[in-house]
Amino acid sequence: MTQSLLALSDLHVTFSTRRGPVEAVRGVTLSLGEGEMLGLVGESGSGKSVTGFAITRLLDAAGRITAGNIRFRGQDITKISGGDFRNLHGGAMAMIFQNPRAALNPIRAVGDQIADAITAHKRMSRDEARAEALELLRAVQIRDPEKRMAAYPHELSGGMCQRVMIAMAISCNPALLIADEPTTGLDVTTQKVVMDLLIGIAAERGMATILITHDLGLAARCCRRVVVMEQGRLVEEAEPKTLFHAPQHPYTKRLVAASPTASSRIADLVTEEERGRTIATQVAPRPQPAPGTPPLLEVQKLAKRFDQGAAAVADFSMMISAGESVGLVGESGSGKSTTSRMICRLIDPSEGEIAFEGQSIGHIPARDFHRSPFRKDIQIVFQDPDDSLNPRYTAFDCIAHPLLRLGGMRPGDALRQRVEECAERVGLPVELLTRFPHQLSGGQKARVGIARAIACRPRLLVLDEPTAALDVSVQAVVLQLLDRLRREDGLAFLFVSHDLNVVRMMCDRTIVLQNGRIVEQGESLAMFDNPQTAYTRELVDAVPHIETGLAASAM
Amino acid sequence: MMAAFGATITRAGRRLLSSLPALFGVLVFTFLLMRVLPGDPAVFFASGPNAGKEEIEVIRKQMGLNKPVPEQLVLYLYDVGRGNLGRSMMTGQLVTKDLRERLPASLELTFTALLIALVSAVPLGVLAALKPGSVIDHGVRLFCALGVCVPTFVSGLLLIYVFYYLLGLAPDPTGRVDIFASLPPSRTGFLLIDFLLAGDIEGWWAAFRQLILPALSMALFVVAPLARITRASMLVSLGSDFVRTARSVGLPWWRVVVTYALRNAILPVITIAGIVFSTMLGANVLVEKVFSWPGVASYALDALLSSDYAPVQGFVLLMASVFVIVNLVVDVLYGIADPRVTIG
């Protein structure tokens, strides 16, 4: 039996925090062979990243390995000195990180940084190192490598910065590469390209890789074996196919169910056990508008130009009927956020008309819209639960805020009743209403944001990436909640997102944006199954589908 | 390399242009302060408190005080442009001449103090950041906390007490040089440099001994904020993602600390150094008084207290201009150090 390249044995990692010691990794045992690609999957708090940092001895100062050992090529590396470990760094094992631009020295040219990495382990002149750095840039397929040598990180895109990091990491031919969420935060199309590059390089150089990610689909597509972590413990280890078709551990089952795929439906997101707990809902029949009534929202030739003159949005026209859910997808820079803000009347369009139930609201300037009677009809749910709630307001205050300003209510029993009603509808326990945002979990904060948005019974809800910052299992529950609310209240949705699987599930129709212009629009299912334009096809192909991954690994 | 140099010159040029409004603002502000506010400026600028009515009238006409304000402003700007800042009653000379004579003394003091402060503060801050929680760290933090609390004039006086009265090491704390010593041929006006150029080591040492106490008392006040910002900035730098990347590829310790951490950490320190310089220009007034240093600040102060206002106006303009120029230099330095900052 070949000796494994890396073997973790009952690893325990503890952090000393203000509230006492916190164990982030509780007895993880796993092994990795030469050239093998392993996926390490978990949600926030699972300890997956901490495991990666423990292996490469890059833990925060407050973290310590308190038990177990890590064997690299048979040698216990938890015991060797810092100076000896430095030889391993880069030479035998390397790491690439999330948020690549922040991980590069902002005031040093990238070519020099790669050359630094080379000269750290090989003796050569500065010029020779720079020549080799150029070769590495070519190997990571960066465009115009000669020009990029003198570039600074802030001049490069996220995808290019990640390529530079990969170049630095592989510069001394390590045997092991640990990739900590390398594509999180990058556009979907860039993600695919970077992952393909990584897989290619790993195969070419016989490098073993550990891919740390929260995206089960991604791990399934790329890795031969997948390991699932929950709360610091390793709960399941299997090949992707087995993991998806026959998960053993209840957590894995929940995770697999909650990961949106190309064919999942909203009802599927939550496992059988959980489903039993949801309240049976009354679904209001979709209101059939009388013929001749204007659509709920009509937008004509909307455009927005910022100071520099570049158009963020141009020639945007669309319609939403009462109770309909429309998705707005695009990558970063597509203008989807700007469009949603214009429709919500938080910013003014440069051109174009916006009509709500036939009445023009586009001409009312954004700074006065708060006084318009339409303000309560169009509400918005924000992306980042961490900064969408006023840190000085309790959950109660947040939900009461629109009721006081727009609903004409006064502080008192009626108000309290209404707030509690909203909290109950979104599944937020009433005891949590007195807490401040920093005392609530991500999912709880998301619920408060939704309760606030529906408090005044709006007709149209604009959702700006409402679940992007949430863990997959929490996302599943929140999406089900949103869907239920929509059907109960006959709400119309404008669902802005970059995640095609989610949009396909939640929206009847979808609009695809690129560089501020509409590329394609139509019925969601039909469009994703059979995209008409090249860009839409690119987007659809870029989504890591578990089925295709399984198919590929089976070959 | 040449491109970087050219870019720096362009940047300096553009920054100078954008400083002009500030300089103009300084001129206008001083004008408003000294001439438009209540009180009869003609009396201020006349040759003495007992000046006769005719003389005051002459001055009034000279200064154009009976003309409308905008016209006065133009005349004033013209005067300043020509270098005419009036005449001092105390010395009887033109203010510009007085200032020119005394400026090197103040600048030598301030720059020496800044140098001492930087050379002490930056290593202390770096050391404290490299060993958080250690004795050095606590010591530096304690020193910083106390350092900002002691006023310059108190530390100056106490230094005199210790080094002159108790220990007898320092010379009589009045003036730049011993009255009996001979001055070197004046090339730059900076005694330390001039003595060196003249090869007069004994003279250099004497000048140095006179300079060290006032420079030290001024430096003491600014070492604290400089050390504090260096420490804080270095801590942030050491904990940053890019330092972690540098460690992950196995860069040697010294390169991680110096090329990666320190060079990034030094950026806010440059900005703070510029601000600190402003404080020092103000502190000049105090230190020059305590040590009877013959600089522009003590000149202006003496003038002020004897109701001689022309030197005060000249001093105010000079200090503000020096500060604007220093800011420009700091900005250019920052632009050289940080490529993220766009030109202009």
Add this chain to the structure above:
Amino acid sequence: MTGATLRHAGWILRGNPLTGVAAAGVFLLMLVAILGPWIVPYDPIVSNVSQALMPPSAAHIAGTDQLGRDVFSRLIVAARLDLAIAVSAVGISFAIGAVIGAICGYAGGRLDRAVGRFVDVVMAFPLFVLAMAMVAALGNRVENIIIATAIINLPFYIRFARAEVNVRRNVGWVEAARACGDSHISVVLRFLLPNVLPAMSVQMSLNLGWAILNAAGLSFIGLGVKPPTPEWGIMVAEGARFISTGKWWLVAFPGLALMLAVLGFNLLGDGVRDILDPRMRT
């Protein structure tokens, strides 16, 4: 809200004893300043030349000055004046600067640029230089010292408030407030300013220390306060003449008083920030 704040304050003070000490010190200082003339052991103004220039002893803890006056008594009475100057100056610049800065940070555009220019001009004048100019123009009085100090402090508050508001203006909950029916003005005054207050309070406390030092420095060089009014800076100025003959207590004790006052405010400033930041509550 106040009940919770007080409980939280108590928790913070128990965790940071140093802040508690600083708070007690500042409180003591305020008390001394208010009660000054009634608690002094000796009359601070009347001269008693036979007792002149005596080193610290049991009768006179801080010695006597050149006119035989008890240094300790003068120190106590001086606290009042120094504190009054500092508090007025900082209060004025804080109030005006915070509002202007918040509006500039939120609105941006031409208003922001114009105010920025003004700030640049004021910041070009070191305090002492400006104070000298103002005294020259307006007369050697205490009010002018307060005005000069307030003007010099203004840029810090304007820039600070502007930066803090700028960072927060596009944050989710600010947009949510607009969606819930608040106007721009309402957002700035009711939401942004209170969120910016913790950071600015730290600045204010630090400023108070700085303002005391400056007031003392200005009177040291003869501007504003004049003898025989007791004031820490003046006491150092009068004592400066005697330092070369070894009469250290005339300089050291006022200097110590200054140092302790400033230290108290500085330490308190850090503690105040912890109390006002709701994120620290658990």
